[in-house]
Amino acid sequence: MNASKPNHWTVSESRDLYGFNRWGSPYYGIDPEGNLCVNPAGDERSVRIIDVVKEAASKGLKTPMVIRFQEILQQRVERLNQAFQRSIEEEKYDGHYRGVFPIKVNQLREVIEEIQEAGRPFNYGLECGSKPELLIALAMHDNKNALLVCNGYKDQEYIRLALYGQIIGKKVVIVAEQLSELKSIIEISQELEILPTIGFRAKLYARGEGKWALSTGDNAKFGLTTMEMMEGAKLLEAAGMTDALKLLHFHIGSQVPNIITLKNAVIEGARYYCQLKKLGFPMGYLDVGGGLGIDYDGSCSNYESSTNYNIDEYARDVVFNIKQICDASDVPCPDIVSESGRAITAPHSVLITQVVDTISKRESVLNVDKEDIKDQVVRDLYNMASGRVRYGRLEKFHDALQKKEEAYSLFNHGYLDLKGRAQAESLFWQICQKLEKSTGKGYVPEELVELKQLLADQYICNFSVFQSLLDHWALDQLFPIAPLTRLNERPSVNAIVVDITCDSDGKVSKFIDLEDEKEYLPLHPVKKNEAYFLGFFLIGAYQDIMGDNHNLFGRVNEVHVFLEDDEEDGFYIEDTIKGDRVKDVLEGVQFRSDMLCRMMKKHIEKATKLDLVKPRQGVKFMEMYEKSMQKKTYMELPEDSKKKTVRKKKPST
Numbered sequence: 001m002n003a004s005k006p007n008h009w010t011v012s013e014s015r016d017l018y019g020f021n022r023w024g025s026p027y028y029g030i031d032p033e034g035n036l037c038v039n040p041a042g043d044e045r046s047v048r049i050i051d052v053v054k055e056a057a058s059k060g061l062k063t064p065m066v067i068r069f070q071e072i073l074q075q076r077v078e079r080l081n082q083a084f085q086r087s088i089e090e091e092k093y094d095g096h097y098r099g100v101f102p103i104k105v106n107q108l109r110e111v112i113e114e115i116q117e118a119g120r121p122f123n124y125g126l127e128c129g130s131k132p133e134l135l136i137a138l139a140m141h142d143n144k145n146a147l148l149v150c151n152g153y154k155d156q157e158y159i160r161l162a163l164y165g166q167i168i169g170k171k172v173v174i175v176a177e178q179l180s181e182l183k184s185i186i187e188i189s190q191e192l193e194i195l196p197t198i199g200f201r202a203k204l205y206a207r208g209e210g211k212w213a214l215s216t217g218d219n220a221k222f223g224l225t226t227m228e229m230m231e232g233a234k235l236l237e238a239a240g241m242t243d244a245l246k247l248l249h250f251h252i253g254s255q256v257p258n259i260i261t262l263k264n265a266v267i268e269g270a271r272y273y274c275q276l277k278k279l280g281f282p283m284g285y286l287d288v289g290g291g292l293g294i295d296y297d298g299s300c301s302n303y304e305s306s307t308n309y310n311i312d313e314y315a316r317d318v319v320f321n322i323k324q325i326c327d328a329s330d331v332p333c334p335d336i337v338s339e340s341g342r343a344i345t346a347p348h349s350v351l352i353t354q355v356v357d358t359i360s361k362r363e364s365v366l367n368v369d370k371e372d373i374k375d376q377v378v379r380d381l382y383n384m385a386s387g388r389v390r391y392g393r394l395e396k397f398h399d400a401l402q403k404k405e406e407a408y409s410l411f412n413h414g415y416l417d418l419k420g421r422a423q424a425e426s427l428f429w430q431i432c433q434k435l436e437k438s439t440g441k442g443y444v445p446e447e448l449v450e451l452k453q454l455l456a457d458q459y460i461c462n463f464s465v466f467q468s469l470l471d472h473w474a475l476d477q478l479f480p481i482a483p484l485t486r487l488n489e490r491p492s493v494n495a496i497v498v499d500i501t502c503d504s505d506g507k508v509s510k511f512i513d514l515e516d517e518k519e520y521l522p523l524h525p526v527k528k529n530e531a532y533f534l535g536f537f538l539i540g541a542y543q544d545i546m547g548d549n550h551n552l553f554g555r556v557n558e559v560h561v562f563l564e565d566d567e568e569d570g571f572y573i574e575d576t577i578k579g580d581r582v583k584d585v586l587e588g589v590q591f592r593s594d595m596l597c598r599m600m601k602k603h604i605e606k607a608t609k610l611d612l613v614k615p616r617q618g619v620k621f622m623e624m625y626e627k628s629m630q631k632k633t634y635m636e637l638p639e640d641s642k643k644k645t646v647r648k649k650k651p652s653t
Contacts, residue, residue, distance in 0.1 A: 009490035017491070017522060018482040019512055022298025027072055027347055028537065034488030036535060038350075040071035045563050047571045050484045053352055053533060055569075056559045061576055063533065064353045064463040064634055065557040066544070070574070072348035073111065074118035077101075080292075080340060081122035083315035091319050095333040100125040100149050102290060103133045105341030105541050110560055110575065112140055115344065119146070125171070127151060127339050131158045138165050147337065149199070149287065150174045151222075151249070154181050159188050163196060173285070175199035175249050177222050182232050186239045199247030199287065200224055200232060202272045206252065206265045223250070229272075233279060245281040247337070248273040251289030255342060258302040259309035262291055263317050270325035277331045287337035288318055294346045296478050296538055297512035305478040305512065311343065342541040349540035351468050351556070352484070355532045356500070356635060359458040362433060366426040375420045377407045381427035385434070393435050394445050404428040429455075453519035456494045458507075459526070461534060462635045465499045465506045466550035469536060469543060473505055478512050480537040481521060491522035497534065500635060501551045531637075549588065553633045554580025583629040593629045600625050 011030040015021045020028050026042040035048045052067055084097035101115050103126060116124070125146035128137040134150060138161065141148050148170050150162045159174065159181070166172040174196055176182040182198070189196045203223030224232060236242050250272070252265040266288055277283045292314050293307040302308045309317075318336060326333045373379050381403050384396060407424035410416035416424075436451040471477035481497065496519070499506040511518040526532045547555065558577040563570060583593045604618040613621070 009488065011488050014482075014487040014491075018487075019298040019480055019514070020482070022300075022514070023295055023480050023512070023538065024298075027069075030487045032488075034486055036482060036484045036487060038069055038072075040069040040075070040561070040563055042072075042075050045565070045570060047561070047563070047569065049350065049352070049535060050533065051569045052559065052561055052571065052573070053484070055571075055573055056557070056576065059559075059573065059576055061557040061559060061578065062632075062637070063557075064351065064461075064468065065559060065579075066349050066351055066468075066539075068110070068349045068540075068558065068560045070110075070114050070348070070560055070562055073114045073345065076344045076347065077115055077118035077122075077124060079311055080315075080338075080344065081119065081124060083312045084319065084336065084338075085122075086312070087315045087319040090316075091323050093319050093323050093333055095335045098123065098125065098147050098285065098335045098337050100127040100147050100337060100339055101344060102127040102129070102339045102341040103136060104129050104545075106345045106544050107133065107136065108544060111345060111348075111540075111544075112136070116140065116142070125149070131155070131161070134158060134161055134165075138170070141165075141170055144169055144171070146171065147285075148172045149247075149249075149337065149339070151177070151201070153177060154184070156184055156188060159184055160192075163188060163192055163194055166196065167192070167194060171197070173197045173199050173247050175201050175247065175287075176224065176232065177201050178224065179228055179232060179235070182235055186235060186241060189241070189244075190239070195241065196244050197246050198236070198241075198244045199249045199285070200229055200245065200272075200276070201249045201251075202229065202269060204250050204252065204265055204268050206261070206268045229276075233276070233281070236281075242280060243282055245276065246283055247285040247287055248276060248283065248334075249287035249289065249337075251339070252291045254290055255293040255304070255307075256291040257293055257304055257307050259307075259313060259317060262309075262314065263321055265291075266318055266321045267325060270322045271329075273334060274325060274329040274331045278329070284334055285337050286322060286334040287339065290339045290341060292338070292340040292343040294342055294538055294541075296480065297514070298480075299514055345540040346538045347540060349544065351463065351536040351539050351543075353461040353463040353534055353536070354637060355459045355526050355534065356462050356637060357460040358495075358526055359460065359498075361429045361455055362457075364426075365429050366422060368423045368427055372419075373423065375407075375410070375416055375424075377403055377410060377416070378420055378423045378427065381407075381424055381431070385427045385430045393438060393448060396431065397435055397447060397451075400428055400431045450519075452494050456496050456520040458498050459495045459523060459534075460498050460500065462637065463499050463556065464501050464547075464550060464553040465508065466501060466503070467547040467553050468556060469508065469539065470546045470548055471542060472508060472510075476510060478510060478517065479508075479539060480512055481508065482535055482537070483523060484533040484535055486524045486532075489524055491524050493523050493525055494520040495523045496520055501553070503550060506550070549585060552582075552585040552589070554585040554588075556634070557632075580633055581630055582633055585633055586629070597622075597626055597629070 011034055014030055027039055029037050031037050035050055037046045037048050039046050123143060123145040125148055126137045126141050127149040128134045129152035137148055162172050162174050174185055185196055201223040203225050236245055250269040256262055273286045295307050296305040299306045300308060323333055373382055384400055407416060407421055411421045432451055432455055436455055465473050497508040509519060511521045557579040559573050560575040561571050562574045564572045601622055604622055607613045608615055608618045
């Protein structure tokens with residue numbers, strides 16, 4: 001971190017602190033006024049995210065909201081395809097790259113449309129893993145030269161739909177996950193009198209790494225063992241369909257942090273491919289699956305929230321290793337297929353939420369007068385807090401902790417009143433604060449290091465972790481988090497982020513750090529009558545479509561942003577999608593709003609007859625109840641200033 005005066009802070013220090021120059025490059029940065037900016041096309045054109053929030057508010061969409069920067073999607077598709085094209089040219093590789101986007105990563109229509117449009121020059125296709133996704137893919141797939149790869153467990157209707165897709169001219173590849181599927185594919189193909197394009201999914205011996213390490217290996221959920229693959233070859237030969245097998249597929253797992261893991265999988269997969277080719281099958285495609293990761297924490301390491309490689313290195317290693325194996329086996333190089341989804345979609349969307357309140361131990365402490373103390377345990381804590389007891393910091397912390405426990409025990413046994421307990425708690429936190437401030441350089445005992453976490457404020461934010469950051473709750477996935485403004489000010493509060501659900505797990509208490517994880521995030525003090533917004537970044541993969549309706553909060557508002565040079569602030573909102581109303585989420589769990597209103601009306605009429613409520617009060621209550629059905633599920637916050645900030649276009653951040 002840059003050296004600075006005690007009360008001085010620079011945007012360069014904020015870039016280092018929040019990692020924009022690591023995980024955020026080339027898309028996210030800070031302007032000289034301390035506003036968080038995005039460069040959607042990765043060039044000099046910059047948009048202040050707070051301007052997008054204000055523009056959306058003028059259209060009636062408030063936080064929490066997801067902002068999608070569509071040019072980032074386009075840029076990611078182009079970057080992946082160009083990386084493979086360069087590697088193929090450098091290695092003089094005889095085949096082509098035929099990438100597909102896995103719909104499961106983000107099934108939203110506009111996301112798929114943008115990806116298809118950007119991928120059209122590269123014949124970039126689609127991958128589906130279920131019957132509903134296949135229905136999307138069949139309708140959306142509009143490039144006769146692009147592949148449509150069908151993965152996942154398949155019933156007869158799934159297989160029949162896929163084959164009809166081939167009949168109407170689409171390049172459909174049906175990947176057999178198990179022998180029973182292969183038998184169904186053969187049977188239905190014979191019925192329809194069509195030669196299908198079939199792929200075998202190999203159950204690799206190579207193990208994955210990271211949170212999804214069990215995607216491969218002997219106990220993997222998908223794929224054919226070597227023995228099953230040989231049996232499958234016999235089934236195709238017996239059916240006279242040897243010409244149908246054209247693809248070998250494998251998947252090493254999502255978010256693979258270590259490039260060595262990917263290399264080993266590619267080598268094993270290429271061996272499978274070459275052996276099938278030598279058995280007399282035409283082959284032609286080697287599908288290396290997904291796994292291309294995102295550097296969420298910016299450490300460029302093989303830690304599970306990072307990657308020790310980039311897109312260019314990934315493409316080079318895939319191309320090089322396949323060519324090496326094929327050349328050594330005297331087998332023509334196949335067209336390479338990959339199913340990268342996270343690397344395409346994660347950077348393009350940002351979740352924005354507003355801090356609605358804070359909980360601080362520092363603000364809740366009492367001023368304890370010596371004359372008001374009547375209990376010995378409180379007196380002992382007072383002496384520690386006032387400096388009358390002189391010994392080491394760690395010893396003082398241990399003694400203070402012991403006295404706090406003693407005070408709780410005395411309270412539970414009736415020997416300490418409520419005031420005495422409040423005094424003891426207050427003095428304990430005062431001691432902790434002083435110990436934290438006195439922690440200098442050099443070795444610091446672990447228990448004193450943890451004081452920062454112990455004293456961290458809680459910033460209550462208007463969102464649901466279960467709806468918008470499900471992977472953080474379920475898998476401890478780290479996401480970069482930063483304020484949208486005031487990044488030219490020193491962040492003086494260590495905080496954790498908590499949501500508005502009524503669940504203690506609804507919080508973010510692990511944050512990215514260059515060397516490890518942090519248990520708190522430095523933020524700014526929240527000012528009265530001034531909105532303070534936080535952005536959660538790299539959430540475009542899975543979080544959009546895997547949300548849990550905990551507390552029935554439902555989907556948040558959404559805006560889709562495009563660059564526009566003719567606009568004063570450099571962008572325009574192309575589309576808006578309103579989040580769920582109370583009515584919407586209730587009907588999702590079988591509570592029709594009209595039914596609930598009828599039931600509520602009966603309760604009010606009964607209460608009116610019993611004179612528990614006046615008629616006008618009952619009518620007013622009923623009107624409020626009905627109006628609440630049409631409102632948003634999240635907290636309604638006071639109106640912010642709607643005056644739009646006008647600014648001149650700025651150079652790259």
